[in-house]
Amino acid sequence: MNALQLAVADGMTIARRNALKIRRAPDLLGGVVMLPIVFVLLFAYVFGSMISLPGMSYGEYLLPGIFVMTIVSSAQITGYTLTQDLQKGIFDRFRTLPMSPSAVLTGQTVADVIMNLTSVVTMALVGLAVGWRVRSSPVEGALGFLMLLLFAYAFSWVTATVALSLRTPEVFNNVATILSFPLVFLSNAFVDSTRLPGPLRVVAEWNPVSTLVQAARELFGNTSPAMPVPDAWPLRHAVPVSFAWSVVLLVVFVPLATRLYQKAVSR
Amino acid sequence: MSDAITAEGLVKRYGDVTALDGLHLTVPEGTVFGLLGPNGAGKTTTVRILTTLLKPDAGHARVAGFDVVRDAALLRAHIGVSGQYAAVDDHLTGAENLEMVGRLYHLGVKRSRRRARELLERFDLADAADRPVQGWSGGMRRRLDLAGALVAAPPVLFLDEPTTGLDPRARASLWDVIAELVAEGTTVLLTTQYMEEADRLADRIAVTDHGRVIALGTADELKGQVGGDRIELSVTSAADLETAGRALAPLAVGDVQVDADALQVTAPVTGGAAALTTALGRLAAERVTVRDAGLRRPTLDDVFLSLTGHEADAETKETVR
Known part of the structure; x- marks a missing residue:
């Protein structure tokens, strides 16, 4: 085997290990399967029954937002x-083994894609049960899921970078919660961003989470002519911009996380 | 016989702290080398350098014929490492843990699986093999960690304080396993804080302190360095303890140690049994009631105290002043 094949094989070994860990750890599994189910049901029934949108049901508007929030x-x-x-x-231990050094992070992030796939499939099934539908073509629908998983993979590298610079689970959890809440809620995931007051609207419209949610709505056909797309540039071109975001995140954070990993373990 | 491990003038600094201050060592193939020293003596730093986890600031080292810095990637296929705390995955079973290590040594899926079962059997872990490690005892986890170091049957094995924190029974069982490996020809570098462990397992011992080797030899040679026999006696009261200490002082070839808690006096002497007779005569003359008296060979504890203890004392005095 050459170096690349070895790196892939080692990455798969680590991915397998992490996937096993998620399957065995009730707290992690709960986050992957139970929480998404609760989210879909809760938001669809609680908010879905209170909020009405012109031309479409709130539940249908919401599900792409819940996909992104879960990711x-x-x-x-x-x-x-x-x-x-x-x-x-x-x-x-890993570093004293003749394994490829890059395998730790690639294995970790690949395992997380498998985990995200499980979450997204779970949510889609529950969504279908409560009335959500892919109203576009099957190809666009598939592209929608692919886009979500690609973004999930890229975003794993972002959190890996944050984690490797913070180093302890407690600190990481606090920081991640503080950062992820505004990222998700200052967006169009749950509300129509055009109705937000001035500066908040600008933030929400340029938030990459909004772009991704808008792109998912378009690809799944969860849109309504009665709700026009905001004028902000990234939302006007949501699908290509979403793919571009994933690529940019990967280009920036893969080398950054790799460098931080080397630094974190060689002290 | 060639050398499996050589280290020359290893230096490692962390900011102002010098962890290694020009450490030398040589370990011939098929022998066990014990690195003995207190916490902070540089034992773990040495192991981390020799196992490619750290780069030295100066000096160089070769393990199994490979330079630890230049040939690090090649060297890793030839060493096994078992650390101070068991680096095993809680959520994986024992078998899964070892299989993963086997795959990362690139043994292939089948061989990894077979090797995992072999090792679990050998380390008396077969019954627990398919249970997640989470529920295992500390001793079992340590054995699994050691098994992980042996997956690729490496010619050189590094054991960093393999029994620290284990109960005496688990420790004894781990010692048996290590002794077996050595009998099969594996070269072992072992670090420990326990004299008993070094005494029992190591062919040669380096006593380290402040990042340097301060004494080197077999257990017997080291014991020889601190003089001959020791008279050890216990008395019945604190008053007798002082008297006994004074009475033995002229006979001793070094410092007389007085342990107030154990009511025990230890004096290094020459002349064997004759010295003991003289000592008992003096004590009788001073009317000291002796509860127990004996002549013994020095232990590594004595070696350790006389080599590192004095230095530590001197340092304390300096800071007090």
Whole structure:
């Protein structure tokens, strides 16, 4: 095997390990399966029954937002497991093995894609049960899921970078919560951003989470002619901009996380 | 016989703290080398450098024929490391833990699986093999960690305080396993704070302090360095303790140690049994009631005290002044 094949094989071994860990840890599994189910049901029935939108049901408007919220919050599992592993000295063992050094982070992030796939499929099934539908073509629908998973993968590298610079699980959890809440709620995930007051509207419209939610709505066909797209540039071109965001995040954070990992373990 | 491990003038600094201050050591193939020292002596730093986890600031080292810095990637296939705290995955079963390590040594799926079962059997962990490690005892986790270091049957093994924090029974069982490995020809570098452990397992021992080797030799040679036999006696009262200490002072070839808690006096002497007779005569003359008296060979504890204890004392006095 050449170096690249070895790196892929090692990455898969680590991914398998992390996937097993998620399956065995009730707290992590709850976050991956139970929480999304609760989110969909809660938002669809509680808010869905109170809020009405012109030309479409709130539940249908909401589901792409819940997809994105779940992806952002479960990316925290990447950071949490990394900080835990850092503390336990397991990386020392890995580093004394003849494995590819990059495998730790690629394995971790790939396992998180598998986890995100589980979450998204769960949410889609529950969504279908409560009346959500993909109203576009199957190709666009598939592209929508692909886009969500790609963003999830890219975002895992962001949380990995944050985790490796903070190093302890407790600090990471606090920081991640403080950062992810405004990211999700200062967006169009749950509310129509055009109705937000001035500066908040600008923030919400340029928030990458809004772009992703808008793109998901368009690809799943969860839109209504009665609700025009805001004028902000990223929302006007939501689908290509969403893919671009994923690529940019990967280009910036893969090398950054890799460097921080080397630094964190070689002290 | 060639050397499995050589280190020359290793230096490692963390800011103002010098963890290693020009450490030298040589370990011939198939032998056990004990690195003995208190916390902060530089034992773990040495192991981290020799196992490619850290780069030294100066000096160089070779393990199994590979330079630890230049050939780090190649070297890793030839060493096994078991650390101070068991680096095992709680949520994985024992078998899964070892299989993962096997795959990362690139043994292939089948061989990894077979090797995992072999090792679990050998380390008496077969019954727990398919349970997550979470519920295992500390001793079992340590054995699993050690098994992880042996997956690729490496010719050189590093054990960093393998039994720290274990109860005496778990410790004894781990010692048996290590002794077996050595019998099979594995070269072992062992760090420990326990004299008993070094005495029992190591062919040669380096006593380290402040990042340097301050004494080197077999357990017997080191014991020889601190003089011959020791008279050890216990008395029945604190008043007798002082008298006994004074009475033995002229006979001793070094400092007389007085342990007020154990009511025990220890004096290094020459002349063996004759010295003991003389000592008992003096004590009788001083009317000291002796509860127990004996002549013993020095232990590594004595070596350790006389080599590092004095230095530590001197330092304390300096700071007091």
